[in-house]
Amino acid sequence: MRRLLVLGAGTAGTMVVNKLRRRLDRPDWRITVVEPSDTHYYQPGYLFLPFGAYGPRQVVKPTAPLIADGVELVRGEVDRVATAENRVLLSDGRSLPYDYLVIATGVTPRPDQTPGMLDGGRWRRSIFDFYTYDGALALRDALDRFDGGRLVVHITDLPIKCPVAPLEFAFLADAYFRRRGMRDRVELVYATPLPGAFTKPIASARLGSMLDDRKITVEPDFLVERIDGTTLVSYDEREIPFDLLVTVPLNMGADYVARSGLGNELNLVPVDRHTLLAKGHDTIFALGDANDIPTSKAGSVAHFSVEVFTGNFLAHVAGRPMTGSFDGHANCFVESGDGRALLVDFNYDTEPLPGSYPVPALGPFRLLEDAAVNHWGKLAFRWMYWNVLLPGRPIPLPAHMSMAGKHIPKPEE
Numbered sequence: 001m002r003r004l005l006v007l008g009a010g011t012a013g014t015m016v017v018n019k020l021r022r023r024l025d026r027p028d029w030r031i032t033v034v035e036p037s038d039t040h041y042y043q044p045g046y047l048f049l050p051f052g053a054y055g056p057r058q059v060v061k062p063t064a065p066l067i068a069d070g071v072e073l074v075r076g077e078v079d080r081v082a083t084a085e086n087r088v089l090l091s092d093g094r095s096l097p098y099d100y101l102v103i104a105t106g107v108t109p110r111p112d113q114t115p116g117m118l119d120g121g122r123w124r125r126s127i128f129d130f131y132t133y134d135g136a137l138a139l140r141d142a143l144d145r146f147d148g149g150r151l152v153v154h155i156t157d158l159p160i161k162c163p164v165a166p167l168e169f170a171f172l173a174d175a176y177f178r179r180r181g182m183r184d185r186v187e188l189v190y191a192t193p194l195p196g197a198f199t200k201p202i203a204s205a206r207l208g209s210m211l212d213d214r215k216i217t218v219e220p221d222f223l224v225e226r227i228d229g230t231t232l233v234s235y236d237e238r239e240i241p242f243d244l245l246v247t248v249p250l251n252m253g254a255d256y257v258a259r260s261g262l263g264n265e266l267n268l269v270p271v272d273r274h275t276l277l278a279k280g281h282d283t284i285f286a287l288g289d290a291n292d293i294p295t296s297k298a299g300s301v302a303h304f305s306v307e308v309f310t311g312n313f314l315a316h317v318a319g320r321p322m323t324g325s326f327d328g329h330a331n332c333f334v335e336s337g338d339g340r341a342l343l344v345d346f347n348y349d350t351e352p353l354p355g356s357y358p359v360p361a362l363g364p365f366r367l368l369e370d371a372a373v374n375h376w377g378k379l380a381f382r383w384m385y386w387n388v389l390l391p392g393r394p395i396p397l398p399a400h401m402s403m404a405g406k407h408i409p410k411p412e413e
């Protein structure tokens with residue numbers, strides 16, 4: 001019997017085991033997934049928790065029922081992969097052998113990596129994050145208490161999961177303070193290491209003008225070196241004082257990745273960007289946020305890449321070449337406040353462009369356009385996540401990005 005071992009039962013790990021359980025014969029294949037948490041978190045919902053738009057119960061479900069019958073769920077934490085012995089060691093001393101390994105342990109925010117962020121005594125008092133469940137809930141209470149001043153939304157460095165989420169937070173904060181009748185008492189600042197609002201020029205121009213319209217000041221090219229009390233200080237000695245800081249700490253892969261000699265400086269696993277096979281290995285893949293592919297770290301990427309990976313994996317274990325090629329396809333809804341959102345759809349080679357998705361001309365979603373239909377799409381995505389994506393059910397959307405329905409804007413557009 002051959003053994004497939006998957007590390008992490010988050011978005012990617014859960015989809016992989018559920019899809020492959022249907023495709024790999026039970027007598028021939030044992031599938032095991034390792035996960036320390038009893039709870040599965042719907043992370044895109046963290047954005048809505050601070051504003052009270054979602055309650056805590058809307059973003060969690062127990063882990064075990066999400067895993068298909070016939071998959072062994074091991075509750076534990078990976079300590080090290082012993083690649084030379086094809087074994088994974090858990091922190092409680094157990095050892096799990098594998099023939100094929102999938103690393104899907106994602107990335108986590110690391111406030112400990114910026115001097116003064118965690119150790120300056122202000123963590124969860126005037127410095128908050130919304131990239132964790134506890135952080136998003138603590139921030140909800142802090143926003144409730146906030147009676148005015150300078151609120152800085154800040155990205156420490158890239159890559160981060162869902163790189164549009166901090167922008168969405170800024171847009172939602174603007175709408176939230178307007179609703180509370182106190183927007184004139186809040187100065188909103190967006191501090192980013194990027195030269196503009198987003199990584200790619202057309203989307204950056206659109207999103208940048210939306211920040212301007214909402215009187216949110218952008219502080220570009222801001223690379224934080226430390227936090228001194230209630231001031232962000234950059235490497236080039238610029239200073240941004242704050243009353244409330246909403247930061248996205250450095251996102252890093254799990255420490256065991258480094259201990260196992262499988263990671264880069266951010267503990268991300270270098271992979272072939274088309275097959276997701278770990279460089280220098282023939283039996284180890286890294287899926288979802290855990291790898292170093294140059295596209296967004298997003299649930300949509302996990303989903304599209306798992307589609308391609310599944311076919312490739314079946315070919316690979318049968319000794320055939322992997323012919324599927326992942327193109328970096330990502331799409332993300334961008335909440336803009338007041339019940340509206342944009343949608344971006346792109347891949348390794350094509351930046352987000354205007355148009356319609358998924359059906360050319362008909363949509364219903366509007367690419368790079370601020371529209372109510374996109375907001376409804378974002379809300380519907382939560383249902384899709386629990387009921388279609390995690391169970392690994394097929395959805396009628398191609399894994400590869402399509403140019404149909406997209407157009408390159410003229411300079412005046």
Ligand SMILES: Cc1cc2nc3c(=O)[nH]c(=O)nc-3n(C[C@H](O)[C@H](O)[C@H](O)COP(=O)(O)OP(=O)(O)OC[C@H]3O[C@@H](n4cnc5c(N)ncnc54)[C@H](O)[C@@H]3O)c2cc1C
Nearest residue numbers: 008010011012043044078105106162288289297298299300
């Ligand atoms: C605020 C926010 C908003 C977002 N919005 C969107 C969005 O709108 N659209 C979108 O597509 N994506 C969005 N995302 C990103 C999306 O949630 C992630 O990209 C996706 O969850 C990645 O899946 P993953 O399986 O790689 O990692 P995860 O889902 O994070 O799963 C990793 C799993 O590994 C486990 N693990 C970690 N360390 C170990 C260890 N040592 N041993 C064993 N297990 C371990 C963890 O417990 C976890 O269950 C958002 C993320 C955040 C934080």
